[in-house]
Amino acid sequence: MLTIDKLTHIYPNGVKALDNVSLTVARGMYGLLGPNGAGKSTLMRTIATLQAPTSGTITFDGIDVIKDPEALRRTLGYLPQYFGVYPRVSAYDLLDHMAVLKGISGAKARRETVEYLLNQTNLWNVRKKALAGYSGGMRQRFGIAQALIGDPSLIIVDEPTAGLDPEQRVVFRNLLADLAADRIVLLSTHIVSDVESVASDIAIMAGGRILLRGTPEDKPYSFAFAIPADAPGLRFIAREPFDYGRSHFDHPLGSRFDESDAVVVFDDVHVPYERCFTLGDPEICNGFYTKTDAIAHMTHQVVARTTAKTEFILGLVTVLVEAIGIGGFQHVQADLAEIITTLETLRALNRAAEADAKANDYGVITPAWPPLNAARNLYPKLYQRFPEILRKLGASGLMATPTEADVLGNAADAITKEAR
Numbered sequence: 001m002l003t004i005d006k007l008t009h010i011y012p013n014g015v016k017a018l019d020n021v022s023l024t025v026a027r028g029m030y031g032l033l034g035p036n037g038a039g040k041s042t043l044m045r046t047i048a049t050l051q052a053p054t055s056g057t058i059t060f061d062g063i064d065v066i067k068d069p070e071a072l073r074r075t076l077g078y079l080p081q082y083f084g085v086y087p088r089v090s091a092y093d094l095l096d097h098m099a100v101l102k103g104i105s106g107a108k109a110r111r112e113t114v115e116y117l118l119n120q121t122n123l124w125n126v127r128k129k130a131l132a133g134y135s136g137g138m139r140q141r142f143g144i145a146q147a148l149i150g151d152p153s154l155i156i157v158d159e160p161t162a163g164l165d166p167e168q169r170v171v172f173r174n175l176l177a178d179l180a181a182d183r184i185v186l187l188s189t190h191i192v193s194d195v196e197s198v199a200s201d202i203a204i205m206a207g208g209r210i211l212l213r214g215t216p217e218d219k220p221y222s223f224a225f226a227i228p229a230d231a232p233g234l235r236f237i238a239r240e241p242f243d244y245g246r247s248h249f250d251h252p253l254g255s256r257f258d259e260s261d262a263v264v265v266f267d268d269v270h271v272p273y274e275r276c277f278t279l280g281d282p283e284i285c286n287g288f289y290t291k292t293d294a295i296a297h298m299t300h301q302v303v304a305r306t307t308a309k310t311e312f313i314l315g316l317v318t319v320l321v322e323a324i325g326i327g328g329f330q331h332v333q334a335d336l337a338e339i340i341t342t343l344e345t346l347r348a349l350n351r352a353a354e355a356d357a358k359a360n361d362y363g364v365i366t367p368a369w370p371p372l373n374a375a376r377n378l379y380p381k382l383y384q385r386f387p388e389i390l391r392k393l394g395a396s397g398l399m400a401t402p403t404e405a406d407v408l409g410n411a412a413d414a415i416t417k418e419a420r
Contacts, residue, residue: 005022
């Protein structure tokens with residue numbers, strides 16, 4: 001149990017980053033939600049013993065964190081919002097080094113720890129790759145791997161999905177949810193979707209204070225309703241795509257469609273009572289995802305999307321192989337077989353989930369969870385190979401598609417002649 005009581009922190013310049021914060025956090029995933037500048041990172045750093053508070057207390061499983069920070073550090077895993085790595089060192093070697101610093105001195109125990117963490121975070125296939133070559137999602141997974149050294153009882157992750165694309169965010173959330181089964185995972189974020197489906201409890205923070213935390217006084221804010229998207233006063237603010245307003249020829253999708261993520265603004269919106277599903281009941285609101293099997297249905301959609309994505313990759317690689325005329329080479333056939341195997345595995349798991357579907361307590365047919373869970377954890381590891389296969393097979397045989405300016409510009413006659 002993590003208990004924070006009347007925690008206040010005032011920086012030397014007079015800014016009060018934490019204002020009388022009190023929280024009780026039990027085993028499981030605890031989400032700390034709030035805008036940038038709310039004080040989340042200050043709270044995380046204080047719990048992680050990186051700075052001492054001005055006043056207040058923190059205890060964890062009998063440890064007085066402020067008086068005995070070393071005792072907490074022995075059982076703490078911490079992933080800050082920004083963290084540095086040695087860019088030329090491989091993931092395996094850096095984890096091995098950090099395991100030594102964590103006190104795992106035996107070579108055998110250290111090897112077993114590093115190999116287990118690399119497999120758990122789906123980094124085994126790139127364990128020898130220098131960290132400078134890691135994508136944002138891979139780098140964050142490495143951050144979680146280092147935080148898990150020593151099997152900590154408390155894991156603190158600060159804005160872990162910042163900069164990740166939507167699919168990487170889902171993978172990362174699932175990993176954290178699995179870790180929270182037998183320990184406390186404290187997750188801070190300003191993205192609601194990061195915590196709404198995986199956190200067992202949520203607190204909302206702003207201005208250095210806890211505003212809502214599922215206590216009885218929060219009942220008026222516990223509601224769910226449905227209203228038309230064009231209701232008066234309701235606005236959606238979506239981030240413009242990078243290609244918005246540009247040529248449909250060069251950017252057929254990005255120039256036409258908005259990003260799906262949006263901020264919803266309620267400006268004096270009337271919600272009729274008959275449109276409310278629940279009002280003033282935090283327990284019902286917090287149980288929506290688990291009791292309605294929403295996660296199983298959403299994961300079924302995720303597997304359908306990754307299946308379609310793999311079909312596209314297979315079609316692209318097939319066209320590439322046929323265009324270059326390299327289909328007779330054995331290594332090319334092996335690469336194609338690898339993509340086909342992934343595709344058929346996804347299809348089989350999806351079929352198994354549908355074949356074993358059962359009606360839940362509300363009579364809604366729900367796909368079986370184990371096959372879907374296997375698919376969502378397997379795919380990120382297998383997909384890493386697809387870009388490698390495309391780069392290897394394309395090599396010097398790929399050329400850039402001419403832009404609209406090329407087709408209509410000085411090269412128009414030459415392009416038309418060549419096309420004929």
